[in-house]
Amino acid sequence: xxxxxxxxxxxxxxxxxxxxxxxxxxxxxxxxILVGEPRNIGRFLKARRFSSPRISxxxxxxxxxxxxxxxxxxxxxxxxxxxxxxxxxxxxxxALVSAGNTGAVMASALFTWRPLPGISRPAIATLLPTMKxxxxxIDSGANVDCKPINLVQFAIMGHCYAKYVLGRFRPRIGxxxxxxxxxxxxxxxxxxxxxxxxxxxxxRGNAEGRDIxxxxxxxxVCDGFVGNIILKFAEGVASMILRSLKGEISRNIISRLAAxxxxxxxKKFKKRVDYSEYGGAPLLGLNGTCIICHGISDPxxxxxxxxxxxxxxxxxxxxxxxxxxxxxxxxxxxHE
Numbered sequence: 049x050x051x052x053x054x055x056x057x058x059x060x061x062x063x064x065x066x067x068x069x070x071x072x073x074x075x076x077x078x079x080x081i082l083v084g085e086p087r088n089i090g091r092f093l094k095a096r097r098f099s100s101p102r103i104s105x106x107x108x109x110x111x112x113x114x115x116x117x118x119x120x121x122x123x124x125x126x127x128x129x130x131x132x133x134x135x136x137x138x139x140x141x142x143a144l145v146s147a148g149n150t151g152a153v154m155a156s157a158l159f160t161w162r163p164l165p166g167i168s169r170p171a172i173a174t175l176l177p178t179m180k181x182x183x184x185x186i187d188s189g190a191n192v193d194c195k196p197i198n199l200v201q202f203a204i205m206g207h208c209y210a211k212y213v214l215g216r217f218r219p220r221i222g223x224x225x226x227x228x229x230x231x232x233x234x235x236x237x238x239x240x241x242x243x244x245x246x247x248x249x250x251x252r253g254n255a256e257g258r259d260i261x262x263x264x265x266x267x268x269v270c271d272g273f274v275g276n277i278i279l280k281f282a283e284g285v286a287s288m289i290l291r292s293l294k295g296e297i298s299r300n301i302i303s304r305l306a307a308x309x310x311x312x313x314x315k316k317f318k319k320r321v322d323y324s325e326y327g328g329a330p331l332l333g334l335n336g337t338c339i340i341c342h343g344i345s346d347p348x349x350x351x352x353x354x355x356x357x358x359x360x361x362x363x364x365x366x367x368x369x370x371x372x373x374x375x376x377x378x379x380x381x382x383h384e
Contacts, residue, residue, distance in 0.1 A: 049077070049358045052141035053350070055084035056111050056128035057148015059343045064147060066092040068350025073102045075351070078358055081141055083108050083132045106131060114343060118151035122159060129153055133160040136336045143357035145328065147341035147350065154190055154331060154340070161336040164366055166373045169194075170333035171202045172272070172340060173209050174279055176261060177286075183260065184210050184219075184267040188329060189276035196239040199223070199269055200247065204376060205332040206267035207249050208368045213359055214266075222255030222265035224274060230254065236271065244269075247376055327352030330360055332369065337361050 051072075055065040062082075066089055069080045082089050083106045093099065108128040112121045124130060129148055133156045135141040146153045154170070163170060171187035186206040191198060203221050210219035223241055225233035230241045232254060244251045255268050260278065270278070327349055328341035337360050339353045 049143075049361060050079045050081060050141045051143045051145055051354050051357050052081045052083055052106070052132040052135045053354070054128045054132050054144070054146035054148050054153075055082040055089050056108065057114070057146050057153075057343075058341070058345055059114070059147075060346070062088045062092055064345055064347055064350050067096070067347035068345075068354065069103055070096065070098050070100075071347055071351040072354040073100045076355060076358060078102065078354065079104070080354065081106055081132075081135060083128045083135070085109075106135065108132075112149050112152045114149050116149055116152060118149075118155040121149060121152035122155055127152075127156075129156045130160070133157055133336070133338075136338075137161055142361045143337035143339065145339045145341065145350065145353045145357055147328075147343055147345040147353075150189065150340055150343075153338065157331060157334050157336060157338045161334045163333055164335055164370055164373075166370070166377060167201055167205075167333040169198050169201070170331050171198075171205060172275075172329045173206055173332050174275075174329040176279075176282055178261045178263060180263045181214075181216075181266075183265060184214075185260070185275055185278060186267065186269060186332070187272040187275050188279045189272045190331065191272040193273070194236065194271040196236060196243050199236070199240040199271065200243045200376070201333070201373065203244060203247070203249055203251070203267065203269045204372045205369050206269060208365060208372055209330065209332060209360075210266045212363045212365055212368050216266045218250050219266040220264065221249050221251045221267045221269065222253065222259060223251075224257075224260070224268050224270040224278075225254040226256070228254050228256060240269075248372075327354070327356045330356065330365075332365075335366070337366070 053065050055062045080103045086105050086107050108131040110124040110127040112127045132144045169191050172190045173184050173186040174188040175182040184206045186202045207219050210216040225237045328339040331338040339357045341353045
């Protein structure tokens with residue numbers, strides 16, 4: 049397994065990527081390729097007195113800023129994102145991991161690799177915590193405006209991710225809407241509902257907002273506009289709850305003493321809502337494997353993103369997506 053890591057993007061610059069790769073090299077049997085400015089990468093490795101034959105450096109002379117428009121980023125052919133994407137296309141790496149500019153990563157992966165056969169648009173699949181198993185939210189930001197067929201393809205990709213990578217035997221698919229009834233929602237969700245009913249997926253109908261983090265569904269399907277709002281709201285709520293709990297605990301001596309008894313439960317909750325535990329979100333539907341990480345990803349998050357990339361490649365997720373899509377298209381043709 050060879051994973052190319054963007055060692056320039058992200059709020060922490062090379063540090064998060066380099067230290068994440070260092071940790072991954074200790075835990076995972078992968079060859080890791082750090083893409084960026086060799087001097088900066090080497091400085092971090094030297095400061096930690098770290099060397100490993102499993103870590104190599106590929107130079108990239110350009111940087112894509114976090115605020116840069118995706119179209120403008122494509123002009124930078126020697127950016128760390130572009131170089132890493134080419135490594136995958138050329139077969140020198142099996143996957144790409146980046147905490148850089150999300151739009152730039154998506155644009156570079158799309159134009160370098162192209163979509164899988166039959167996929168019209170790629171989608172970001174994000175894991176959200178629940179009281180039990182994490183649930184897949186797809187799309188969480190790649191596509192603002194969608195057609196019903198796009199959402200059906202998102203459902204197929206989410207199904208494959210949940211089944212073959214997360215190990216859900218028969219993933220339950222939900223379509224995010226404003227009511228459980230099939231007649232509820234806008235034109236997009238109503239038309240998508242009709243299409244999903246005619247698939248081989250385990251479609252359980254509409255999912256309301258409160259169902260997102262319940263145990264009713266394994267995959268929640270929506271367009272990227274709705275999905276990204278949900279994702280950012282969930283991040284804000286989790287952060288607010290953690291800050292509030294810490295504030296209450298430190299309020300007085302009685303609260304601090306009482307907190308000792310609930311400390312194990314607090315640590316479990318914190319781990320459940322910690323984005324770094326999930327690593328990153330796969331960009332599904334492309335002829336390659338790409339993990340998009342949060343801009344604030346720390347070394348732990350990068351290490352877990354590398355792990356997720358390897359799991360997707362090892363489970364040959366793209367082949368499963370192609371197969372499921374062929375089955376759906378074949379069924380549609382038989383109905384015509």
